[in-house]
Structures are given as C-alpha cells and as structure tokens.
Amino acid sequence: MSKEKIVLCEDLADVMPPEYQELVETATYGNQDRGWKDIGSSKELIEQHSLCAGCPESIAFRYILASLPAPENTVFVGSTGCTSLVFPHVAVHNIHSLFGNQNAIASGLKRTLACRFPDVEKDVVVLAGDGATVDIGLDMTMQSWFRQEKFTTICFDNELYANTGGQESGLMQKGFVAKMAPKGKSFEKVRLAEIAREAGCAYVAVLTVSKPNRVEQVIKNAVLVAREIGPTFVQLYTPCILEIGKQSMEGLDEMKDSETIGGRFVQKEYITDEAQKLLDSIKEETKARKKAAKDKKTVTA
Amino acid sequence: MSHYEVKPGPEAFLPPAAASMGNVLPDPGEAHIGGKIVPEEEAYDKAARMILGAKVPTIFPGPLVLWKWTDHVAEKAKAIRELAIEAPMRIIPMADYRPKYPKIEAAVEINPNHPNLTIWHNKIDVCIFIGVHCHMANLSLKIIRGGTSCYTIAMCAMSGHEDACLSFRDADLAMIEKLKATIKKLKSEGVESQAIPFTQFKMSRSGPIVPA
Ligand SMILES: Cc1ncc(C[n+]2csc(CCOP(=O)(O)OP(=O)(O)O)c2C)c(N)n1
Ligand code: SF4
C-alpha cells in the first residue's frame, strides 16, 4: 500500500463511516515530518483500543503510530498478548504471528518486501510483549539480530504476562510477586538491551512512554537505522496497571517513578558508530530541509 | 449425491459450515443455489428474483470494493452503485472487520463479528456480499444463517462461498453489470420490486448528511 491507495472509491465514498472519511482527509500518511504533535489536530492511525482503561500500552500505541516515518509503507508484526488485541483497530498493515514467532515472521516478510518492491522502502516493525520477546520468542528474537535482519523490534515491557493473568516473565523484577507467580521471581530482570547490543543491534533504546517527544525520537531513530544498517531494538516500559494494582490514572506516575535516577527505566541508548553517523546526517538533512522551507515561506510572504 | 441445503435461517446458534456437510464450490461458469451447483445463468435469474421480491434488499460492499486499490475497482464500485439504484437496494458498508466498541451503528454499517445486529435492525430479508475478504464473509454468512431469516447472496470474486444461500464465483465487473441487466429485464417483463421505499443514507466526515 502507498499513500496514493488510501483513497475511497468515489461511487461508494458517501456511505463510508465518518472515521474513514476523516482518515482519508486528515491523516498524516506521506508527511515526512509527522510526529506526536499531530495528535489532536489530525486523524490518528488508531481508532479505538481494547486495553484496560488507562493502560499505558494505549498511549504507547498512539505515540508510535504518530511517529512512524512512513506508515503507508510499514507493516507491523504482532504477537499474542494485550498488544495483539489492539491491531484490528490500527490503520497500518499488520500481521498477527504465532506467540514468540514474530521476529522469524518479520525476517521473511522484510526480505520478501525487498524483493517484491525493490524501489520502495518498506519498513517492518515487530511490536510484542515481553513474554513474546524475551521468553517464548527469545530464540527467534536473537537469531534475527544475529542474522542482521533489517527491521525494528519493539518490546512493550510490562514485566509479566498480562494477557493471561500475571505470570512471571524474564523481564519481571527479582522478588516481584504476581497473581500467577506467588513465590516471587527468583532471578534478576533479564538485561535485554545489553543482549540486543551484543547480539548485533545497531540501535538500542530503553525508556518509558511518559514523554511523547522521547518516544517519537527513539521510534524514528530505530526505524531509520533498521532501513539502512541492521536490526534495532526498543524496550518501552508500559506498566500493567491491572496486575500491579494501580488505578487508571496512576500509570503515568508509575512510569515517571521508574525513570528517576537509579530506576529500572532511566532512558539509555546503545548506538553503533555507523548508526550514529547516519542519525547525525539525517538530523542535518532535516534541519536544512526545514530551514529551506522556512526561507521559502518568508520570501513568498 | 444429496447435498446439504443452505437455506435462510434461523438455523441454529452455530450452523454447520456447509463445506463440512459435503457441499462443494462451483467450477468456473457455474454458481450454486442453496448448495446445489447450477449454471451461472440460472443463478442470475434466481438472484434477481430474490432481490426484486424482497422488502429490504441490501448490498454489503466490503473493503475490496470500498477502497480505490486500482482504477478497475473504482469501475466495480460504480457498477455496484448502479445495481443498487436499478433494483432499488440499500447500501450498507462492511467498512472493516474490527470488533467495534461499544457496538456498531446498525443502521449504517455491518460488521462480520455480529452481522445479525444490522440484519435485525433494518429487517433486511435479502442481502448481497461483495468485496468482503473470504474468511470474513464465511464467518458472517454463517452467523446470518444461524440467527436471522435473511437470504444471502455472495458476489464472490474468488471461488464462491458454500455458506451463502446463493453464490456466484469469479464475479467481475461484467457479472455485476449482468445482474443489473437481469433485474432490468425482469422489471420490463412486469416483475415489480417489492422493496419498501427508502432514502439511501449519506455520510460525511462529521456524520450523516442524509440520515438513515
Ligand atoms: C504458542 C502460544 N503459547 C502460549 C500462549 C498463551 N499466551 C497468550 S498471551 C501470553 C502472554 C503474553 O505476555 P506478553 O508477551 O508479556 O504480553 P502482554 O500480555 O503482557 O502484553 C501467553 C503465554 C499462546 N497464545 N500461544
Ligand atoms: S491487562 Fe495490563 S497490559 Fe493488558 S490491557 Fe490491562 S492494564 Fe494493559
């Protein structure tokens, strides 16, 4: 799909529900400067969600969808878990994969898209929970990094298996007691970001979703580095308020607490020299383009 | 071989998939009526008569004909509109397949997860599925047969649907036009449309401009 295809047939357009008419008219497909600030002023690429009220995964979805560099040329690969229930409401192509298989599916998909559309940059983005990424799917996750598959892996880290009622996950903190893990976790939270770096990811970031501008930058970095260089990994803390006993309004505070000095989710990035060079050049190009546009505007005015 | 007759329901909470009862899909040039394989010609006549005899005949166009994937699809959409005007039939879109919350607006949309709501609400007695992805059409057709008395027609662009009461296959632009022509011909022969008079609703970005 390209943005030219996001058009309704003229003869049936007037029976389409309003949300689609809005999607066609005001969504930011094709806008290379799209970002979280479009939220509220243009049609978002998520219509509704099926998560618990106040679940931080919902705001994470909104920021990610607003930040993708080219949603019209992106395919998500999801896996079973709370995230998978959201994809039917998302206006970006997506594939649901068998639990844990997401990075294997994404590898094949990325290679196929590269053959099928040699002249178009097609971004593949895996979005799965911590259980899918680090436990049942760790083999597929790491093998794709070893093989230097050029796509982004995003892990919604809520530190347990939320969708099945609160079982222990590798990303759970040591000692944590959950509904289905009554004895408490006996080993440390797996250091997935460091594993990703050592396994060959060119760009790795860990953060919470408390600050939209940070999420936007990280997602853009990850997708653009994956296009040009190799695998990238983003770990986002999206606490499961239901399983840790928080109210709907308390997700944001939980994320803020966890990112203060000494917290588990103080923002960190691992960037290879090659990836840094690319990001620097993209930054320069964007700056020059925006300046040129501004100058042109001033001249015309 | 005797076949399982795919009749309008309500059949049961969970009617069997017609394929599991031994029903097979038509070959090219054929269609099926109630599960019985017939020449395509026979199906045009039956479908046209069912549409004209219905009180609330309705077309459910799906994403494959609602979005302008190609110029050819736009031509199909035009033909669907013309078919609706000729009959006359209402058009209610199956715009997507997501489970809508808290529930769909049954007067102006249909959803494969609970198509019975739209059929009940509008008292639809004959419907045509067109441009709905196969697996979603199968799901809906079975739910409709399970819980409603609506007669279902599938204008399928692939191999046809066992779970519809009548199914065409390879339904391209020419076939949509042929169904329209058949309706027109029957009307000229004196078969009158029994459709209850209605106004087709129209939507804009901010909601209905012509209410349902
Ligand atoms: C192959 C397979 N194994 C197990 C399951 C059961 N299952 C469904 S969701 C889930 C856990 C999901 O946890 P996570 O990936 O952390 O996502 P969350 O729900 O926490 O967002 C499991 C084990 C499954 N659906 N498929
Ligand atoms: S169970 Fe937890 S992670 Fe899943 S939707 Fe609810 S709050 Fe979010």
Ligand SMILES: [Mg+2]
């Ligand atoms: Mg989880």
